[in-house]
Amino acid sequence: MNREVLGARIIQKKLIRYRIGLTYPEITDLENKEAEDTINQLIQEEIYRMIVEQGYEEDYTIEIWGDYEVKVNDKDLLSILLNIHSYSKGAAHGLKAVKALNIDLKRGKLYELKDLFLQNNNYIDKINEIVKEEIVTKDIPLLVEFETIDKRQDFYLTKEGITIFFQIYEYTPYAYGIPEFKISYDILTEMIDIKSPINAFLKE
Structure with a gap:
């Protein structure tokens, strides 16, 4: 693999079980094989955790299917979404x-939101402000009032920005789907840690 690309080769795999049928990504051809194994284990463990959370082990009449989306695969950063339906x-x-x-x-490290920003900076307050403004401007229906994200907040990355998202019923009714809030890196530039992986996209 040409490491100048700084991305991973991704193979689509299938998980077929009783009343389960889904596809998931497998990473291959990384120079660091230990990191490669760690990443693939992270992906598989997360898929099984999600399946269990849907109640499959308690009720085998539940049907489960799913797929994945690659949001960014460049500059040694991989951001993927795992979608599980039941x-x-x-x-x-x-x-x-x-x-x-x-x-x-490179290292097989799983990034949390707190790993992207300066710890002495108010990135949580800034993101909260943006989310609250969008809830109002888009008139998003809420089941409960939005207060704040946390350091373990769900998010994915693209080359252009960070997307904060919430699960169905977490704040919005089922009919609304998965609420997403896209935030350009430019808005958060002063809050981004120098060691953050998204710095590579700011320099483009």
């Missing part, structure tokens, strides 16, 4: 859960 017989509708994994391809 349906229980007799339910009014199915459910969807989404998990983002933001990974350092």
